[in-house]
Amino acid sequence: MSHETVPAHAPLDLERFLPYRLSILSNTVSQSIAADYQDRFELSMTEWRVMTILARFPEISAREVVDRSRMDKVAVSRAVARLVDAGRVDRGIHGSDKRRSVLKLSDAGWAIHDEVAPRARQHERDVLEKLDEEERVWLDRILDKLMG
Amino acid sequence: MSHETVPAHAPLDLERFLPYRLSILSNTVSQSIAADYQDRFELSMTEWRVMTILARFPEISAREVVDRSRMDKVAVSRAVARLVDAGRVDRGIHGSDKRRSVLKLSDAGWAIHDEVAPRARQHERDVLEKLDEEERVWLDRILDKLMG
């Protein structure tokens, strides 16, 4: 029998590693929703997110979309450009500050929003249905604390 | 006063929408860990994940890495190629099936693993510290149910 000279490696158990589990879960859920509207409307996830922000806060600037969504500035710029291009968002210019855009959903944009939003909500319900009411309350509270 | 002809839009509240919250949380957590090793070792997240799998299951094929990690086949192929290139993983060929690779961490690979793994675990603890013990138990249980 020999002395232990090699340090014992301590491999991570990826399956139980929180960041990994979150990443898998998040991707699975987001992908299943995105799959639903990407083909039907040629709408990327970023574009959809911008649309939901504009649905809730009409007439805001791209900057405000960034602030409200934690999305990347460049990503928002590109998404808005495509949405304007597709006639789904109307872009105006702020009266007193010519740098600022003023964005809102067009009628076509609203039509898509009104079709996609309920389906997205349904997906969320499908996921949450795996939990009982007590677990849903805890999850909500835990996410708030983790993201605080 | 007029009849209500326009249907009431029902915008999603992105801030409270589960898939969105998961996505933000997951990105925040994973990014903060990845930032730690990406610069110091020029190691991508995919490569690091492959390394953790090989640490736990030495002498497996790329296929088994895919199965155990839910990662994309192509992503694994590329990550392994880079790791082999960098001398962090040794690639052999399976005796009775020449298609199959046999992968394991090299000494250099283990050295990196042994430095990164504890730091990754520390990051996980940092995140979980925002919760009390009861919440941690619930979170674990909830993730299991959602991912079941």
Added chain:
DNA sequence: TGCAATTGGTTACAGATGAAACTATAAGGT
């Protein structure tokens, strides 16, 4: 007023990603 620093937004580039096509080997059925 004039000029440096800031801010809103876009562009350019470099790296990451995923679907599909491809190569090579193996397995299965006749």
Added chain:
DNA sequence: ACCTTATAGTTTCATCTGTAACCAATTGCA
């Protein structure tokens, strides 16, 4: 043995993404 099908892994291509550089309008202040 022969031929079809399946599997391991790589390559290709088109798209996405993030960082940094950039432009134009605005603000702050000497």
